Amino acid sequence: MNERPLIxxxxxxxxxxxxxxxxxxxxxxxxxxxxxxPDGPRSGMSSAITSAIPIKYAxxxxxxxxxxxxxxxxxxxxxxxxxxxxLHREPDLLVSGINHGTNVAICVNYSGTMGAAIEGCIFNVxxxxxxxxxxxxxxxxxxxxxxxxxxxEIVLKNSLPPGTYLNLNVPNIPNVKGMxxxxxxxxxxxxxxxxxxxxxxxxxYWLTGSFENADPGNQKNDTWALDEGYASLVPCKIDVTDYxxxxxxxxxxxx
Amino acid sequence: MNERPLIxxxxxxxxxxxxxxxxxxxxxxxxxxxxxxPDGPRSGMSSAITSAIPIKYAxxxxxxxxxxxxxxxxxxxxxxxxxxxxLHREPDLLVSGINHGTNVAICVNYSGTMGAAIEGCIFNVxxxxxxxxxxxxxxxxxxxxxxxxxxxEIVLKNSLPPGTYLNLNVPNIPNVKGMxxxxxxxxxxxxxxxxxxxxxxxxxYWLTGSFENADPGNQKNDTWALDEGYASLVPCKIDVTDYxxxxxxxxxxxx
Numbered sequence: 001m002n003e004r005p006l007i008x009x010x011x012x013x014x015x016x017x018x019x020x021x022x023x024x025x026x027x028x029x030x031x032x033x034x035x036x037x038p039d040g041p042r043s044g045m046s047s048a049i050t051s052a053i054p055i056k057y058a059x060x061x062x063x064x065x066x067x068x069x070x071x072x073x074x075x076x077x078x079x080x081x082x083x084x085x086x087l088h089r090e091p092d093l094l095v096s097g098i099n100h101g102t103n104v105a106i107c108v109n110y111s112g113t114m115g116a117a118i119e120g121c122i123f124n125v126x127x128x129x130x131x132x133x134x135x136x137x138x139x140x141x142x143x144x145x146x147x148x149x150x151x152x153e154i155v156l157k158n159s160l161p162p163g164t165y166l167n168l169n170v171p172n173i174p175n176v177k178g179m180x181x182x183x184x185x186x187x188x189x190x191x192x193x194x195x196x197x198x199x200x201x202x203x204x205y206w207l208t209g210s211f212e213n214a215d216p217g218n219q220k221n222d223t224w225a226l227d228e229g230y231a232s233l234v235p236c237k238i239d240v241t242d243y244x245x246x247x248x249x250x251x252x253x254x255x
Numbered sequence: 256m257n258e259r260p261l262i263x264x265x266x267x268x269x270x271x272x273x274x275x276x277x278x279x280x281x282x283x284x285x286x287x288x289x290x291x292x293p294d295g296p297r298s299g300m301s302s303a304i305t306s307a308i309p310i311k312y313a314x315x316x317x318x319x320x321x322x323x324x325x326x327x328x329x330x331x332x333x334x335x336x337x338x339x340x341x342l343h344r345e346p347d348l349l350v351s352g353i354n355h356g357t358n359v360a361i362c363v364n365y366s367g368t369m370g371a372a373i374e375g376c377i378f379n380v381x382x383x384x385x386x387x388x389x390x391x392x393x394x395x396x397x398x399x400x401x402x403x404x405x406x407x408e409i410v411l412k413n414s415l416p417p418g419t420y421l422n423l424n425v426p427n428i429p430n431v432k433g434m435x436x437x438x439x440x441x442x443x444x445x446x447x448x449x450x451x452x453x454x455x456x457x458x459x460y461w462l463t464g465s466f467e468n469a470d471p472g473n474q475k476n477d478t479w480a481l482d483e484g485y486a487s488l489v490p491c492k493i494d495v496t497d498y499x500x501x502x503x504x505x506x507x508x509x510x
Binding site for chain 1: 294296298299300301303304305306307309310311312332333335336339340361363364365370373377378379405406409413416417418421433434436437438439441446447448450451453457458459460461462471488489490491492493494495496497498500501502504505507508
């Protein structure tokens with residue numbers, strides 16, 4: 001085929017965020033880019049879908065090689081609606097991000113950025129989530145754009161195994177050493193709530209907390225790579241079956 | 256210890272749903288039960304978390320061996336808030352459900368029922384999600400309660416490997432043949448939107464669609480088990496790393 005690759009870009013910080021706009025500028029050279037992203041912040045939406053109410057979308061911009069839409073749904077809704085109803089062909093690549101904030105370890109589970117990448121993978125579109133370890137609205141995305149471009153080029157050329165997507169996290173430093181392939185660090189969030197009082201005097205709970213790494217010295221996990229000045233790159237699977245435990249479980253339940 | 260096991264029950268259909276109430280009645284004999292569930296429907300919320308606004312909870316009922324709370328958050332928020340702030344000790348078991356509707360194959364990714372089970376697993380609480388293949392509000396939960404009880408008893412006795420949770424789906428038939436350990440079926444949803452018009456004349460999109468099974472004949476997958484009259488039981492992992500692809504990916508990116 002002679003067509004340029006079709007690249008679908010989305011995120012969970014919303015279509016106006018700096019991260020998605022810098023990513024879009026960075027990837028325009030690689031193909032025809034369609035941005036289809038939430039109309040506002042959808043952080044922490046994981047793979048949530050909207051089914052009780054309808055969603056809609058709007059065209060924001062159309063220029064040579066770039067079309068931008070906003071959508072009232074979640075990141076996963078954006079991917080579903082774009083592929084089902086809006087795009088004129090299957091994308092060759094989906095990139096979600098660049099997220100304002102880290103998505104390593106178990107955060108892949110809560111992240112709307114990664115929810116969108118998972119959804120792309122379910123559609124058999126090679127998919128990458130990209131996050132920067134800086135939450136601020138005016139974060140410096142230059143290194144993460146450089147690595148997102150490099151990785152996108154590799155994935156466009158080599159594709160990915162069916163059912164596998166990528167989680168790229170970039171440290172907020174001037175000269176990132178490169179990408180290091182890692183596994184997801186083991187650990188969990190602790191002390192997750194700050195209690196305060198609402199205007200009626202009732203206790204209310206704000207999500208906060210800190211990440212407790214269960215395996216801090218492991219040189220193959222994503223938190224270690226970031227600490228060492230590398231971008232962490234974790235290949236992830238949509239099939240979550242624990243194949244190793246199937247036989248033992250069958251013997252426990254009998255039959 | 257001489258204490259009775261502490262069982263945390265939650266769901267995504269909300270604290271008033273028939274499924275969670277029948278499950279609660281069924282499990283009361285196994286230990287001290289705390290229900291901590293959303294105050295209304297939260298279907299399709301996956302592992303979404305609430306961080307931009309605070310959440311709160313309310314005590315609905317307290318009687319011998321049973322306490323019931325409602326919470327304004329998502330299923331994952333419920334698990335987090337209960338364990339961080341409300342329960343007086345770590346639960347020995349978490350059961351999420353019984354969901355009104357199937358959660359097999361890739362639905363584990365979108366389901367709030369399974370989001371809560373994943374969250375329990377992240378807290379190292381042995382966790383089970385239970386779903387019935389019937390969406391109706393007045394579904395018959397007798398067989399799914401029987402199997403949820405049987406499985407809960409087994410898990411309380413044997414625990415689960417760290418990082419592994421269970422996804423039980425029960426067919427809506429009178430005499431389920433028993434539980435069959437399965438892997439997640441491969442496949443995806445297709446034709447996912449119905450377009451209609453809102454009051455302003457704009458097109459809006461309602462999520463719908465049908466599941467396209469990529470591996471229908473496979474006697475080890477969960478959709479097959481349900482079709483054959485078994486309850487499907489899939490052990491799942493919170494670590495989604497694709498370990499088999501790490502070396503190949505490292506060679507693609509060089510270094």
